Amino acid sequence: MRFLPYLLAGLAFGFVMIKSEAASWYRIMEMFYFQSFHMFGIMASAIATGLTGVLLLKRYGHLSTLDGEAIVIPQKAPGRYNYIFGGLIFGLGWGIIGLCPGPIFSLVGMGSIGALAALAGALHGTWLYGLVKNRLPH
Amino acid sequence: MNMLAWLYAPWPWYVSGPLIGLMVPLMLWIGNRSFGISNNLRHMCAMTQPKSVGVDFFHYNWREHNWSLVFALGAVLGGFLAGIVFANPNPVALSVEALTMFSYWNVPIGEGFLPPVLFDLTLMSVTVMFAGGVMVGFGTRYAGGCTSGHAITGLSTLQSQSVLAVMGIFAGGLLSAHFITPHLFSLFW
Numbered sequence: 114m115r116f117l118p119y120l121l122a123g124l125a126f127g128f129v130m131i132k133s134e135a136a137s138w139y140r141i142m143e144m145f146y147f148q149s150f151h152m153f154g155i156m157a158s159a160i161a162t163g164l165t166g167v168l169l170l171k172r173y174g175h176l177s178t179l180d181g182e183a184i185v186i187p188q189k190a191p192g193r194y195n196y197i198f199g200g201l202i203f204g205l206g207w208g209i210i211g212l213c214p215g216p217i218f219s220l221v222g223m224g225s226i227g228a229l230a231a232l233a234g235a236l237h238g239t240w241l242y243g244l245v246k247n248r249l250p251h
Numbered sequence: 252m253n254m255l256a257w258l259y260a261p262w263p264w265y266v267s268g269p270l271i272g273l274m275v276p277l278m279l280w281i282g283n284r285s286f287g288i289s290n291n292l293r294h295m296c297a298m299t300q301p302k303s304v305g306v307d308f309f310h311y312n313w314r315e316h317n318w319s320l321v322f323a324l325g326a327v328l329g330g331f332l333a334g335i336v337f338a339n340p341n342p343v344a345l346s347v348e349a350l351t352m353f354s355y356w357n358v359p360i361g362e363g364f365l366p367p368v369l370f371d372l373t374l375m376s377v378t379v380m381f382a383g384g385v386m387v388g389f390g391t392r393y394a395g396g397c398t399s400g401h402a403i404t405g406l407s408t409l410q411s412q413s414v415l416a417v418m419g420i421f422a423g424g425l426l427s428a429h430f431i432t433p434h435l436f437s438l439f440w
Contacts, residue, residue, distance in 0.1 A: 148345075167279070178279070209379065213387065239296050
């Protein structure tokens with residue numbers, strides 16, 4: 114039962130990934146060629162909504178989580194090069210396969226062979242990062 | 252439009268964008284979680300790493316992140332529901348410019364959600380998708396997040412590290428989408 118909210122949140126997220134067409138390779142290419150407002154509209158309105166939601170959570174500081182804990186916003190680890198180079202490498206892949214990790218998971222649910230191959234690749238890439246992590250600038 | 256038609260139709264950006272953005276406060280409210288999905292790639296490696304292999308990055312108690320794996324499972328189920336059960340019968344409504352570009356690239360269009368040339372089972376498509384997947388997996392772990400964790404959560408919570416990551420992501424995507432992807436089609440298909 115403890116995991117039910119996460120299952121439902123994930124289900125909603127996966128559903129929206131498909132319905133928004135953010136999981137469509139065509140839409141991602143269209144975005145990188147600035148041929149449609151669709152993906153930019155999604156990103157901008159998502160960030161605006163997230164920002165507003167977080168501000169409201171902060172403003173009503175007495176709000177707590179489902180478990181009754183005080184709400185604390187998790188912070189990203191300090192660093193510089195890892196964010197730039199990691200983002201760059203991820204972006205290079207994204208511009209080819211047209212899928213970021215969210216859509217990879219939701220397309221696996223659609224039984225897409227290409228998404229399964231991408232997932233297998235992503236797991237190998239993650240493994241590779243684990244192997245060379247300490248030799249990379251962060 | 253009635254409710255059922257809405258479930259089958261693709262959703263406009265002003266419906267789907269805010270729904271994605273709501274994930275950020277929702278995950279905080281559920282349990283102080285940072286909305287993001289690519290950490291699961293690390294957990295999946297940690298789950299399957301044999302005890303004899305000593306890669307530090309995968310030595311931690313992944314069971315503490317069960318909630319995240321459940322979230323990913325939900326995303327898979329959501330994809331099944333949206334893409335199979337409530338599948339949009341029409342092809343993606345792309346801009347005229349994009350349709351022209353794809354026909355110039357020799358990518359068949361109008362067949363649905365994904366180009367078969369990249370997503371059906373052929374040696375070439377699986378090779379390209381796997382290789383691109385390696386970059387996505389490596390890059391998201393190096394950057395500590397993907398589009399959800401950095402572009403949505405990181406920017407919504409005003410974190411400067413995520414600004415760097417998003418700049419890197421978009422620069423990388425522009426480079427490969429313009430200088431690699433179009434040539435893949437002329438080379439291999």
